[in-house]
Amino acid sequence: MAYEKELAAAKKAATLAARLCQKVQKALLQSDVHSKSDKSPVTVADYGSQAIVSFVLEGELPSEPFSLVAEEDSGDLRGESGQETLKRITELVNDTLTSEALDGFSTLTAEDITRAIDNGKSEGGSSGRHWVLDPIDGTKGFLRGDQYAIALALLHEGKVVLGVLACPNLPLASIGSNQQHSGNEVGCLFFATVGEGAYMQTLDGSSKTRVHVSATENPEEASFFESFEAAHSSHDLSKSITEKLGVKVPPVRIDSQAKYGALSRGDGTIYLRFPHKGYREKIWDHAAGCIVVTEAGGVATDAAGNPLDFSKGRFLDVASGIIVTNQKLMPQLLRAVKESLNEKASSL
Numbered sequence: 001m002a003y004e005k006e007l008a009a010a011k012k013a014a015t016l017a018a019r020l021c022q023k024v025q026k027a028l029l030q031s032d033v034h035s036k037s038d039k040s041p042v043t044v045a046d047y048g049s050q051a052i053v054s055f056v057l058e059g060e061l062p063s064e065p066f067s068l069v070a071e072e073d074s075g076d077l078r079g080e081s082g083q084e085t086l087k088r089i090t091e092l093v094n095d096t097l098t099s100e101a102l103d104g105f106s107t108l109t110a111e112d113i114t115r116a117i118d119n120g121k122s123e124g125g126s127s128g129r130h131w132v133l134d135p136i137d138g139t140k141g142f143l144r145g146d147q148y149a150i151a152l153a154l155l156h157e158g159k160v161v162l163g164v165l166a167c168p169n170l171p172l173a174s175i176g177s178n179q180q181h182s183g184n185e186v187g188c189l190f191f192a193t194v195g196e197g198a199y200m201q202t203l204d205g206s207s208k209t210r211v212h213v214s215a216t217e218n219p220e221e222a223s224f225f226e227s228f229e230a231a232h233s234s235h236d237l238s239k240s241i242t243e244k245l246g247v248k249v250p251p252v253r254i255d256s257q258a259k260y261g262a263l264s265r266g267d268g269t270i271y272l273r274f275p276h277k278g279y280r281e282k283i284w285d286h287a288a289g290c291i292v293v294t295e296a297g298g299v300a301t302d303a304a305g306n307p308l309d310f311s312k313g314r315f316l317d318v319a320s321g322i323i324v325t326n327q328k329l330m331p332q333l334l335r336a337v338k339e340s341l342n343e344k345a346s347s348l
């Protein structure tokens with residue numbers, strides 16, 4: 001199997017990072033939350049997760065040059081004001097890695113942590129291999145105690161070849177709006193390698209099953225996902241699109257790439273994302289989710305039907321938005337999107 005050792009390393013890294021995040025979410029202290037210059041909340045867990053993934057990948061794959069494109073950097077942790085936070089992150093990372101009894105693990109210093117975080121400054125691009133990481137996707141959901149994901153992907157020559165999505169709060173049972181909810185066990189790990197299909201197992205590593213997107217061709221039977229945060233994706237536009245399609249049920253609104261995971265196992269049939277004007281998508285917000293859903297038989301494109309291009313650096317430039325569904329529904333969905341976007345443009 002291609003990328004076998006990379007997949008094993010990625011699963012290990014994402015699972016360990018998820019343990020750290022679970023610990024922090026449980027004991028979420030107000031003081032863990034502070035504001036980055038862009039005002040998005042960043043927590044100790046974001047940094048800790050990024051440090052763990054960076055450290056584990058580099059350690060597990062020593063023979064390969066290591067390039068990581070990741071969301072966070074240690075800027076705010078340097079200098080006097082960041083020292084207390086950096087100390088907490090260092091303790092958390094060490095606690096997490098020690099309790100997992102990693103072979104030959106020796107305690108990391110604060111310097112090791114900032115270095116591991118700053119490994120994530122790579123620009124990615126169309127040549128060579130680059131890991132792509134969102135250490136906590138859905139920070140707002142994480143802070144609310146809702147859904148979030150650790151999203152890790154590998155780019156090779158500009159294409160996503162592997163992806164892992166750890167979703168610590170996602171129920172193992174379906175969350176679609178059409179289904180009866182059964183069971184309350186949570187914690188899913190989705191993973192996919194190009195050409196090999198998509199799989200889900202529990203976060204503790206058991207019950208591996210292959211997953212497939214919904215085969216629903218009839219929009220009246222389809223449910224759809226969108227961001228919980230209306231600031232991240234226009235709920236009005238998705239309402240207009242799904243009404244045109246004939247979708248009958250209300251949207252399922254959850255945070256993070258857990259939406260791609262849920263879609264990959266058929267909980268719903270459509271995911272719509274229409275950021276407001278001026279926002280530029282980042283590759284770490286979609287790379288892992290995109291390969292998981294694609295390998296499960298789905299299609300992810302921009303609003304004009306173009307494939308997503310992860311080869312252009314840290315940004316993912318798309319026409320108007322991102323839409324995901326199964327292959328049969330995509331032509332209908334694209335028509336509805338086009339009509340709704342035209343109506344919106346002519347009403348301005």
Ligand SMILES: Nc1ncnc2c1ncn2[C@@H]1O[C@H](COP(=O)(O)O)[C@@H](OP(=O)(O)O)[C@H]1O
Nearest residue numbers: 136137138139140227229231232255256275279
């Ligand atoms: N104004 C905006 N429009 C669209 N996406 C935004 C946004 N502000 C932040 N985001 C992105 O939306 C992601 C969360 O998506 P979702 O709404 O599906 O949970 C955030 O990831 P982080 O939480 O990793 O920062 C962030 O990158």
Ligand SMILES: [Mg+2]
Nearest residue numbers: 040041071139
């Ligand atoms: Mg963010």
Ligand SMILES: [Mg+2]
Nearest residue numbers: 134137138285
């Ligand atoms: Mg994100």
Ligand SMILES: [Mg+2]
Nearest residue numbers: 071134136137
């Ligand atoms: Mg994030």
